[in-house]
Amino acid sequence: MLTVKEKSKIIDKYKLHKLDTGSPEVQVALLTEEIKKLLAHLKKHPKDFHSKRGLLKMVNRRRSLLKYLQKESTRRYNSIVKKIGLKKS
Numbered sequence: 001m002l003t004v005k006e007k008s009k010i011i012d013k014y015k016l017h018k019l020d021t022g023s024p025e026v027q028v029a030l031l032t033e034e035i036k037k038l039l040a041h042l043k044k045h046p047k048d049f050h051s052k053r054g055l056l057k058m059v060n061r062r063r064s065l066l067k068y069l070q071k072e073s074t075r076r077y078n079s080i081v082k083k084i085g086l087k088k089s
Contacts, residue, residue, distance in 0.1 A: 001037075002033055010030055011026055011029075014028075014083070024068060024072075024080075025069070025076065027065055028066060031058050031061060035059060035062070038055045066086075
């Protein structure tokens, strides 16, 4: 899990306006950081199937947010994919 400080740093980096905490860009960035942490955990503990299920749920949620963003605004989608460093599908 991300700490409050880590979350606030990510939100500050990806927010669209002053009070933004729930835009798709922010949600994708937060999910990406959670996924990175969970991947590191699963490398140490490969038989932790409960965490693996949580990882799959997070990846699917991020994928659906990115699909929504691509449908709504291709410019914003390209921007967030480039900032985070994801591969385009």
